[in-house]
Amino acid sequence: RSLTAAEAEGDERAVEAALRPRTLDEVVGQVRVRDQLGLVLEAARMRGRAPDHVLLSGPPGLGKTTLAMIIAGEMGAPLRLTSGPAITHAGDLAAILSGMNEGDVLFVDEIHRMSRPAEEMLYMAMEDFRVDVVIGKGPGATAIPLEIPPFTLVGATTRAGLLPGPLRDRFGFTAHLEFYEPDELDLIVQRSARLLDVDVESDGTSEIASRSRGTPRIANRLLRRVRDYAQVRADGVVTLPVAQSALDLYEVDQLGLDRLDRAVIDVLCRRFGGGPVGISTLAVAVGEERETVEEVAEPFLVRNGFLARTPRGRVATPAAWTHLGLRAPAEAPA
């Protein structure tokens, strides 16, 4: 389906797919990861072998799925997509693995959320290209060994530390994706604007870029919201004032903090006097899942100096107080 059709139907996922870079050369930013991965793939091609298993970690929307697709594309191999939560039994995994052909790339998103038995089956499959399928229960159970053609596993996780050591160790190449710099996001927004046929001015795209939380997925989404605003409230051109007004309307603040980011520092400062407070308590107070606070909001807040992790819990930094327009409490007199 065309990009225009996907957009007309408001199909976010299809639009996102259409905006994905298709080759390593098209990937913006992540220079080190791109160079390292390029080398891994090139070497595998020269040897005529499937590349080593690859683990990609980093917050949502930074390009993990995109890179998995590029790995398959650059190897000329089919890609199979699944996710940790979809693999609840070892049997689910055995079914996927037994259908693989030599050189296929298997992408497992949220690989840290796979069930324990499936995880153990995966160790063996990654290392020996073999699994034991257990038939029956109790004393009569038998393990039937099943050979799997050499394949490449690409695992994605928000934090590599969430994976058990033995699983982590079986990846030959591990890459951590970092938040993007505003100038990199600007290039991404400009590229997407071209593909979406949006009329933009350069200070309009740089405004969107600087308020995108360091995240390409958000940059692409905000571009489309700003375009809506430009069409309805202006003459269709994304200028600086248009971008500013639109982003204010969508509650994306000057520094790119979204509603959850702000809720976290707001609760931390106003309700808990700046902390320290445990992550679970903080999550309950903002009405979100602990995982969402820990894996989505926190990495951005920490990296931008609004929040610090201490052994006793999370604390607000002076920048957080200032950003909320509040005065940090003075240190208690000694």
Ligand code: ADP
């Ligand atoms: P993840 O799997 O990490 O959640 P995705 O790979 O789905 O993230 O990326 C989300 C969106 O951001 C995609 O539509 C893609 O177009 C865009 N994107 C991600 N990384 C890049 C990049 N390095 N260059 C250009 N666009 C990117």
